[in-house]
Amino acid sequence: xxxxxxxxxxxxxxxxxxxxxxxxxxxxxxITRVFRLFNGKTMKVGELEAFEAAVNLRIAENPNMxxxxxxxxxxxxxxxxxxxxxxxxxVQRKVKARSFSRMYIRNDYTNAxxx
Amino acid sequence: xxxxxxxxRAVLECLGKKSLTYDEVQFQSGLHENVCFNILQAxxxxxxxxxxGMRYRISDNLSPLIQEExxxxxxxxxESMEIIEAVLDQPxxxxxxxxxxxxxxxxxxxxxxxxxxxxxxxxxxxxxxEPMVPLKDRKVVFWGVGEVSTLMHQMIRGR
Numbered sequence: 001x002x003x004x005x006x007x008x009x010x011x012x013x014x015x016x017x018x019x020x021x022x023x024x025x026x027x028x029x030x031i032t033r034v035f036r037l038f039n040g041k042t043m044k045v046g047e048l049e050a051f052e053a054a055v056n057l058r059i060a061e062n063p064n065m066x067x068x069x070x071x072x073x074x075x076x077x078x079x080x081x082x083x084x085x086x087x088x089x090x091v092q093r094k095v096k097a098r099s100f101s102r103m104y105i106r107n108d109y110t111n112a113x114x115x
Numbered sequence: 116x117x118x119x120x121x122x123x124r125a126v127l128e129c130l131g132k133k134s135l136t137y138d139e140v141q142f143q144s145g146l147h148e149n150v151c152f153n154i155l156q157a158x159x160x161x162x163x164x165x166x167x168g169m170r171y172r173i174s175d176n177l178s179p180l181i182q183e184e185x186x187x188x189x190x191x192x193x194e195s196m197e198i199i200e201a202v203l204d205q206p207x208x209x210x211x212x213x214x215x216x217x218x219x220x221x222x223x224x225x226x227x228x229x230x231x232x233x234x235x236x237x238x239x240x241x242x243x244x245e246p247m248v249p250l251k252d253r254k255v256v257f258w259g260v261g262e263v264s265t266l267m268h269q270m271i272r273g274r
Binding site: 079088090096 | 121122196
């Protein structure tokens with residue numbers, strides 16, 4: 001995955017429900033440009049930094065995030081492979097359980113009419 | 116992540132050998148509408164559940180690999196841990212006791228016999244009420260026992 005794709009993917013993970021207008025306001029990039037970037041247009045360095053800065057700001061709102069990063073660093077150095085597998089599984093389960101409440105939105109077509 | 120999450124397991128347990136509509140699965144599991152739908156979709160994508168558009172059922176031809184993934188011991192243990200943690204995190208009505216008990220050999224035998232009685236009581240109770248009580252209203256019960264020194268050594272060894 002290219003750096004641009006990674007950045008946008010990461011941004012979407014932190015702001016999954018955000019509209020283009022909100023992304024534009026948060027990053028300071030024009031809305032039409034945001035649309036193009038999400039559709040594969042090549043990013044400028046400044047735009048990449050704007051997305052990164054937004055993500056970093058969100059991370060900074062949660063002080064436990066840096067503790068987690070530190071813990072993961074030490075875990076990688078000290079724990080056995082088996083223990084690392086357990087920790088990974090634990091984190092993945094937490095993430096999965098939460099992601100079920102924010103993945104897709106069920107469309108309700110029961111009261112829909114054809115215009 | 117290996118195996119199923121406990122939420123996915125709950126949906127599978129609701130289905131069992133039956134074929135249920137979406138509303139029935141939601142009623143049985145007690146899950147929020149979106150969550151229930153997302154879990155069903157995730158299980159369909161993995162080929163664990165099949166649907167004809169109206170009703171959901173567990174796929175007939177689950178590959179041995181998926182069966183092992185679902186029923187494997189390590190995955191089941193991780194699932195139990197998820198549920199146990201949720202019990203500990205319960206904000207209201209938490210009933211959890213944890214203690215290091217000194218027991219002589221006689222009392223230990225009595226204790227193990229009582230555990231055995233408890234287990235058969237729970238099995239009978241479950242058998243009796245299973246058809247009437249939906250999954251969401253069932254109780255999570257767990258117990259376990261270990262020797263302090265063994266457990267400590269296990270923690271130090273990293274197993």
